[in-house]
Every structure is written in structure tokens, then in C-alpha cells.
Amino acid sequence: MAFAQLPSYPLFDTRSDGIAVRWTKWVSRLKNNLFVAYDITYEARKKTLLLIYAGPDLNDIVEALPDSELQAIGDESPFDKLVSALNQHFNPKVNKEIQRYQFRRMSQITELIDDFYTALRHLAPLCEFTNPEEEIKSQIIAGCRSSKVREKGLNNPNITLTNLLQFARTSELTQKQAQQVEKEFTTVNKLGLAKQRPKHHQNHEKPLTHKNCRNCGRKWPHEGRQKNCPAYNKTCNSCGKANHFASVCKSKTTQPRQVKTKPKQKLIFRKHVHTIQDESASEGDYVFMSAISRKGMPVFEIEISGRHTEILADPGASVNILPEQVYNALPTQPALEPCMNRIFPFYSSQPLEVVGKLQAKVQYKDTSRVVSFVVVKTTEIPIIGWNTCQALGLLKAVNKLQKEDITDEFSDVFSGLGKLQDHKVKLHIDETIQPVAQKYRRIPFHIRKQLDKHLDKEEEMGVSRRGQDLHLGLVL
Secondary structure (H helix, E strand, O other): OOHHHHOOOOOOOOOOOOOHHHHHHHHHHHHHHHHHOOOOOOHHHHHHHHHHOHHHHHHHHHHHOOOOHHHOOOOOOOHHHHHHHHHHHHHOOHHHHHHHHHHHHHOOOOHHHHHHHHHHHHHHHHOOOOOOHHHHHHHHHOOOOHHHHHHHHHOOOOOOOHHHHOOOOOHHHHHHHHHHHHHHHHHHHHHHHHHOOOOOOOOOOOOOOOOOOOOOOOEEEOOOOHHOOOOOEEEEOOOOOOOOHHEEEEEOOOOOOOOOOOOOOOOOOOOOOOOOOOOOOOEEEOOOOOOOOOOOOOOOEEEOEEEEEEEOOOOOOOOOEEEEHHHHOOOOOOOOOOOOOOEEEEOOOOOOOEEEEEEEEEEEEOEEEEEEEEEEOOOOOOEHHHHHHHHOOOOOOOOOHHOOOHHOOOOOOOOOOOOOOOOOOOOOOOOOOOOOOOOOOOOOOOHHHHHHHHHHHHHOOOOOOEEOOOOOOEEE
16 A cells, blocks of 8 residues: 555644653554554554654654664564553653542533543543542542532432433533523524514605695695595595595505504612522522622521521522631531532622531520531621521511401502502602603594593593693693
């Protein structure tokens, strides 16, 4: 076989770190990919191709090796002898303790679990483990990025490495598909909102020349204005609508315009309240933690491990938060345990630094409980969740409210029309938004009589009244 038919192959880098592992991978791929694919079995040719593909730096190393290390003995092939000599050169003595230390420190860097598994698989032979499969599985559980995979491995200690990897790949694929669906759904919503935005009024009618009336087609303006128009109160023979003739009817070529109303925007009032958000798409616990004033907040003084401390009762929280400085000030500090929970502050994608978790005795008045705390590096006040608040009697839930009690107590409000008169109401608006004057919408002729009757009825009921100013309409 001519060498001209052989493909290109990457040179071996002899200067970067991790040369022992990279050399093992490079030689393995050369034998499995190139030699097998092109059916290269002659040992001398294998040796020559290795030196050609490896590059000048590796050739310099081979030339510096003693001849005794390169000379084949007995049935040993020249290619295997060269690979063995280079293995001894790049990795003369494997320190399995250092390799195991590096193995334990490895964690998932990319989004794919297979990348993490491949890196562990390449490093495992240098560690000389008795059971490499179990060691790789344990490191995947400890160093993976997904809490779901970690929980799967911890909840089922007997799970095999193959099943754990299959679960991780399925979880990654499901998450990507969910993100794609949410992205497409968000794009569709944006397009829908763009279509609902009120467009500038486009008048496709012929421009009014102030010579002909658009309702009757005769000279404009009429004496006496609109009521003297010949088409006033007349019915169009073309579309059946009032106040215009068929000769000037616009419905022949254009469809009746539909009044598009601007979608109502809900005013959202946000309060700085500590709470836990339960989001199925994310992993971990979410807690509102912000520097807020304690005035008006449900702050109580309780005893934690023998120390009186002020805490914030948060009925929306699912975990108890204990700042590290409060933990250090406890007279008797409970032992910290590893914690896998991730606590996210309010509106932040960066989790808080969790120190650990502990079990501590808390007491409020005559009630004491042993509860679990998550210790974090923060200077905020400790937070007590809903379950602990109920157990200590800090907060109580009202599950049932009798309707008859309210209606009897406030009978003046629940009788009659139910209007609130002579009461000043504050409208919450955003001062940063520029006000916009809406264009006056004309009332169609065929519903003006019904509208007048409705407004008169509301005026009689006291819902509205006529304004004193000529430019002011009805006042609600």
C-alpha cells in the first residue's frame, strides 16, 4: 500500500501537561483507527508510521533513548518495543496516590455527562483501583452538575454505572427538549403580543377634499352641519348600515374594520418578602434574601442552642437558614454535615455559598423542637420556614372563614348596589412611564340611544353624575 493513500494524523504534543495520559490515548487511537482501517500489519511499517506521524519532537526523544531500550529481543516486535520504551519514558513511575487525588478532585465541567465519564475512564487505569467501575460511579455522583443524577445515585446505592449513565443522558436530553419547547413557546408568545399591539390608524379611504360629503357624495359642508345631510338617518342599500348612501359605501371593497382593543396590562406590586419559590424546572431551594428593614416584619426572638437570637418567620420558606456568623456565636456549636442543597437569592442565578447543615434545638416560650438548619455565608438575619413556624407556634393558619360573620358585621357594605361613596382611592401608577393621551373614540349612531338610556340609569342610581365643566363628561 502506498503511503500517499494514508490520511493525515495529528502530531503528538510533547510539551503540554498530562503527557502520560495523552500518549496512551494517542497510541491507542493510532493502532485502532489508522492501522486497523488500512490493514497495516507489518511491524516495521507500524514503527515507521508512528515516527512519521508523531512529529520531530518525539523523534528527538527516540534518538536520545539508549539502543538497549529500542532493540527487540526474541519474538518482541520493533513497534511494541518502541511503544514500551516511550511508555517508560513518559511515565517512568506512576504515583497512584497522586493519580487518585487528582481523580477525586475531578468534577463535571461541560454540560454533557459523557465528557465527564470519558475523563474519568482515562484516568482510572493510572489509579490502579480494585473496582474501577464503582470508583467511577462514586465520582460521577460526587462531581456531576445535575442534582437529579446525584439524588438518583444516593437514593439507589446498588445502581450500576451503566444505568446511572443512561439516566443522566436521558435527563440531559429531556432538559434540552424542554428548553427548546419553552424557547419556541416564548417566540410564539412574542409574535402574538406583537400582533396585538395597536397599530397606527391607517386610513385607506380616499382623502377628503372638503368638496364632497363622504356620506352622500354631494357638496360639503352642508348648511346646518350633519343633520342637514341627505343621508342622515338613511339606510345604505349595499351594506344595510345607516347614515350613508350606497354610491359612497366603502363596504363594497373593504371589510368592516374591527376595533382592536389594547390588551389590559395587570399592575403587579412586588413586596420585599422572604419566601421560597418552588420551580420544577430548576434544582435546589430558592429563598428571597435581601437587605431589608426589620420594621413591620414578623421578627421573633427564639433560643437556638442556648443563645437568644432574632429570627425572621417566613411562611413561604421550605428550609431554615442560619448565617455563619450566628453559627460561630453559638455557645455549643452542633456538628456540621455536608449539604447538597443549593440556595438561590432573590432574582439571582448565583447560589449562596453553603457551609453545611446541622441539627439544633430551638425554643420559643415553652415550646422546643430539634430542627434542621442550612448554614450559609451571609450577614442576614436567620430565617425560619413554615414547618418550624407552625411547630413553635410562631404563625397560625386560618383555614376557614365564615361568610355569614363578615356579611353580618359589615351589613351596610353588603346591602344594595354595593357602591363606595365619598371615599378617596389611591391609584398606583408607575411614575417613570410617560403618559399617553388616547384618541377619543366616536360612539356609533346606532347605539347612541341605548347608551343615553344606560347613562341616565346610572345617574339615577348614583353611580355617575354629570360634570359641571362643559368639557368634562360623566364622573364616576
